[in-house]
Amino acid sequence: MSRPLLLDEMSSDSIARQLRESGHDVISVVADAALAGLPDEQILAYATAERRALVTANIKDFVPLDGRYRAAGQHHAGLVLVSTKTFPQNRDFTAAITTALAALLRDAASVQPGQVQFLSRG
Numbered sequence: 001m002s003r004p005l006l007l008d009e010m011s012s013d014s015i016a017r018q019l020r021e022s023g024h025d026v027i028s029v030v031a032d033a034a035l036a037g038l039p040d041e042q043i044l045a046y047a048t049a050e051r052r053a054l055v056t057a058n059i060k061d062f063v064p065l066d067g068r069y070r071a072a073g074q075h076h077a078g079l080v081l082v083s084t085k086t087f088p089q090n091r092d093f094t095a096a097i098t099t100a101l102a103a104l105l106r107d108a109a110s111v112q113p114g115q116v117q118f119l120s121r122g
Helices: 013-021 040-049 059-071 093-106
Strands: 005-007 026-028 053-056 079-081 116-118
Touching: 005 013, 005 040, 013 026, 013 093, 040 053, 040 059, 053 059, 059 079
Parallel strands: 005 026, 005 053, 053 079, 079 116
Antiparallel strands: none
16 A cells, blocks of 8 residues: 655645545645644644655755754655656646656555655656
8 A cells, every 4th residue: 555645735635636536545735724834844743643755845945854853863754855847837737746646656665754755757
């Protein structure tokens, strides 16, 4: 079974809905009023507590958070980073991200706790 995902605020809930329709356990920050607008530290803490890998384009904030986790001997549930160079935010963004995440989720071992990886185009 694939690792559950939490999509950070950079992703619309339609991506999560499409992935759920394909049988994946994916939720989004924007669809949960309790999560929307929380600081990055709290989003990563929530994802960790829920054992959900976090998908985010906010590389500049989450890579240092990963470093803090590692320095403290802690592990999050995984970070999947979305580069705007690989996935430009144009009209194809939602379809491209959905397709790439679906491919990632088809491989049960693709996202491991504590791992940081860039999402790639399939």
